[in-house]
Amino acid sequence: MRFSRETLLELEASRLAPYAQKARDTRGRAHPEPESLYRTPYQKDRDRILHTTAFRRLEYKTQVLPGWAGDYYRTRLTHTLEVAQVSRSIARALGLNEDLTEAIALSHDLGHPPFGHTGEHVLNALMQGHGGFEHNAQALRILTHLEVRYPGFRGLNLTYEVLEGIATHEAAYSPGFKPLYEGQGTLEAQVVDLSDAIAYAAHDLDDGLRAGLLHPEELKEVELLQALALEEGLDLLRLPELDRRVLVRQLLGYFITAAIEATHRRVEEAGVQSAEAVRRHPTRLAALGEEAEKALKALKAFLMERFYRHPEVLRERRKAETVLEGLFTAYTRYPELLPREVQAKISEEGLERAVCDYIAGMTDRFALEAYRRLSP
Secondary structure (H helix, E strand, O other), X not given: OOOOHHHHHHHHHHHOOOOOOOHHHOOOEOOOOXXXXXXXXXXXXXXXXXXXXXXXHHHHOEOOOOHHHOOOOOEHHHHHHHHHHHHHHHHHHHOOOHHXXXXXXXXXXXXXXXXXXXXXXXXHHHOOOOOOOOHHHHHHHHHHHHOEOEOOEOEOOOEHHHHHHHHOHHHOOOOOOOOOOOOOOOXXXXXXXXXXXXXXXXXXXXXXXXXXXXOHHHHHHOHHHHHHHHHHOOOOOOOOHHHHHHHHHHHHHHHHHHHHHHHHHHHHHXXXXXXXXXXHOOOOOOOOOHHHHHHHHHHHHHHHHHHHOOHHHHHHHHHHHHHHHHHHHHHHHOHHHOOHHHHOOHHHHOHHHHHHHHHHOOOHHHHHHHHHHHOO
16 A cells, blocks of 8 residues: 555545644745655655754754763753654644644754854854844754755755744744744644743753752752652652653653643634634644643743753853854954855855854864864
């Protein structure tokens, strides 16, 4: 038995919810090209994203703890995969398009520079007066301009809906993307946004505990964690490794369930019957319930105070700032230090943007090595 693209499109349309974005209804690609015989447009997009250089580089880009802290901590790549898993779980339960959801999830962090959000803040400060830097806009730039893998066009020539999903990440259209309709984005894109917050809160908690920067007894400060521990019979005074895994798993399950139930309720109340109606709705429909939203905010506040501002984490941030500022200053002052292919882009992109693109594409260890070579 073989399933052609036409058959897959028919099957997809017959089983998805009315408010889901169907691949057969895509607004298409900027550059017309033949579609695959056995893949839908969103499946083709997902596969193209997986094969990009930018996606592979995520393996060596920091989430919170740098790679040299140990092999078991999340990287930007493993974070991306966890977001994709959470997104698919929610999308499947809501009758959404899993292929579109996965494509957006896999590409949502492609624009992150080395050293996590610290890198983004540093590059944005350095690029003031030259267009700034924002990771969503950079992801779009990578997928529509910087990745060159096809002879007929720059970028990957992804469908409108995948690019829209990246542009609307974190609830605001990114610069450079002109939506046909101002609005909220598809429900698939909204689910990815929500899943991103769920995934990083859970796995940052896990990494902080594993690294010893968070202590089990501190978890009592978060009402939800205390309740989940009590429900599972876990002792927050010591929390051995297996118990930690149980707690994190239950935490993820709690938020995923809350997201499914609250989003379904909001969709029913809104009465939306198409993907376009979702876009045009005055507020986002993918959400947690009031109780779960309050719990997530409390967890984020705890992580900000106890983990993200931990002296060890801040120390690594200072190192990252020094490295990125040093690289940017050296390359803009002495462009001849840049690789020839980057120098060739200066006339088209401008010096600062060409340097910014080059640095943003670096992995943590490449940036450190480049900085080391510049040092006397």
